[in-house]
Amino acid sequence: MLERVMSRHQYSGSALIEVLHTAQQLYGYLSKPLLGTIAHKLRLPPSKVLGVATFYHLFRFVPVREHTVVVCLGTACYEAGGTELMSTVKRHRPESEWTVEAGRCVGSCGLAPVVICDGEGLSRVTPETLVTRLGGRLS
């Protein structure tokens, strides 16, 4: 699959970001050996590949956990209490199972504050509904 994306772009260095996206989709994160392979195949210096990958927020370098929760902290969500939700999440989730991320505006500002729980968008979230939701996911 990764090979296919690279060959579709004729192993051109300009396809680096596309290739990184695909790699992350396939493996969940970008490991050092994976980045090394990509650098080799696209004939780019490893430093450039790492430089590009670390420049962008969406690429991750550690594996994701079983569940992911993204708390939106865009303007509308921030004003509607997003930071409070963030601290609620941090207080209530067991370290091992959750990857917690702050979102940069997911574009559902009309429904603020928004939390994305395992890919599902929750709107007008309150600390109480969030705790129930997180609890439900665990049991």
Added chain:
Amino acid sequence: MTADSLHAMQRAEQQRRLRLEDRILCCTVAGCLSGRAAAVRASIQEQIDLQGRAGRVEVCGTGCMGLCCEGPLVRSSAADAILTNATPADGAALAAGDWSRFGERILLPDHPFFAGQRRIILGNSGHADPERFADYVAGGGYRSLLRAATEMAPEEIIAEVKKSRLRGRGGAGYPAGIKWELVARQRSAAKYVVCNADEGDPGAFMNRSVLEGDPHRVLEGMAIAGRALGAQQGYIYARGESPLAIARLRTALEQAQREGLLRGQMFDSHFSFRIDLRIGAGAYVCGEETALLASIEGKRGQPVPRPPYPPESGLWGHPTLINNVETFANIPTILEKGGDWFAAIGTPASPGTKVFALAGRIVRTGLVEVPIGTPLRTILYQLGGGVPKGHEFKAAQTGGPAGGCIPARYLDLPMDYDSLTAIGTKMGSGGLIVLDSSSCMVDLARFFMEFCMDESCGKCIPCRAGTVQMHDILARMTRGEGVESDFEILEQLAALLKETSLCGLGIAAPNPVVSTLHHFREEYEAHVHERRCLAGHCRMPVPAGAIQ
């Protein structure tokens, strides 16, 4: 696809719809989907089958109808009305066309939210399915591209765009026709058309809704630009955080290619144009045009000094046109109805419409499209229903981290590029966040500065170091540790960033601070002199004498 087959498809789809008793359109844009719109749609489909009405009634998805706060929204073509807060339990009544029980949940087209709007870019939303090619064609889609490819000379297309006086909708408001002409004039073996869909301003979801709700409109606009400029390749740079918009764009591209558009020569003409999708990876600075181009080339999204501007030297050193999603979305209509028709909407200096995203302390949140120059008061009070009871309007924030605030005394300000610039804010891409007395303006300025600090690409020192310094001062103020000299330093830093930063991010980063300092200085002074937050938002140290 030929001209004849396009017309045939349009007629066939229009006739097919005439034979239907009812067409039920469910909003399937991100906002309503998070309110279980998919389950509502599935329930309606199930009920249509159960009631044996398949073939006479159909259910399909559609783009954003605007009133996101009342979602999921479902529209019926027979009833010409919208049902708000739809649930799967409504499926049976909707399938049967029985609207008698819905009562106050019914919205009619003369509702104040819709009456004040003028929908061009969102014209298909609520009427067409973004995932069906024939739906776009039925509404006259791709006919402008047909004309551009077969009947019009490139100069005529550019003349029409110039006549429309369309200004770039990305925020800066540069005249689109003049930009197109600059690229068209260049002699080069390769030219590129790039659509900036990296909508990164927090609080803005206009472009995303257009891409999710009517992707073909943007593709058609880009292809027309390609024809006008003599370009054969286009790129859409989409935001990685909007997976649904990317999926809809992919579907639309595949459909267009399958129909023989955007792949090789189209409509039996010599014009060929292809569009590729590039996905951003979460870097706000990539909305800046030179950073965006670097990112398409697979590099770190760092800007380079201009000139040369992209129309002279852009992607891989070739002349490149970069326009925003909304700018391209206007093009098919401008060609269809003429530049003069378009120029008559809005104000003489800023014709056309603008899509605004309403959020924050306002009764009706969502997406509206109004003629440019509509007063802020009309948008907020007539369309948006005003601020909720018990709250008081304080300011509207526009332009995201590059913009500023519009305080209450400017409520009657016409919303156009020049009026907004005059009071120290920006039209930006169209995010409009309403703040009330519970919002602290110092903390808001700190919030945006934190955003710019995180998003600074690190290439030039004024932005890299300046945003950190400004954020530190603002953070100190919100903790009640500000000192008198901070005011002067903030103002000096603001001027320094504005004058010496390399790109728009650093140049505009001080805007929210300057704007709030100008309009709400008393809040800053209360934080520093009295250790008090007028909004009661910031946690301040308790004064020594206060504890008895």
